[in-house]
Amino acid sequence: xxxxxxxxxxxxxxxxxxxxxxxxxxxxxxxxxxxxxxxxxxxxxxxxxxxxxxxxxxxxxxxxxxxxxxxxxxxxxxxxxxxxxx
Numbered sequence: 001x002x003x004x005x006x007x008x009x010x011x012x013x014x015x016x017x018x019x020x021x022x023x024x025x026x027x028x029x030x031x032x033x034x035x036x037x038x039x040x041x042x043x044x045x046x047x048x049x050x051x052x053x054x055x056x057x058x059x060x061x062x063x064x065x066x067x068x069x070x071x072x073x074x075x076x077x078x079x080x081x082x083x084x085x086x
Contacts (some may be wrong), residue, residue: 017025 018055
């Protein structure tokens, strides 16, 4: 009880064929098959081995801090404070 029997499925298939017609129904199934094929192709492309990452050169990396830079002489002086301090 509650499940579909063979008769239910056959009646449903006959109703679908009457509504959509044989040609339209087969065209829809062809589109579904093309979609499944492209989906499987896309999934198989993900399984291909990835390319090896580029090699890092074996020379050491310079991690010394840069020396402090002198103040830029062309820079304008900071604005004067207009508030009087007492």
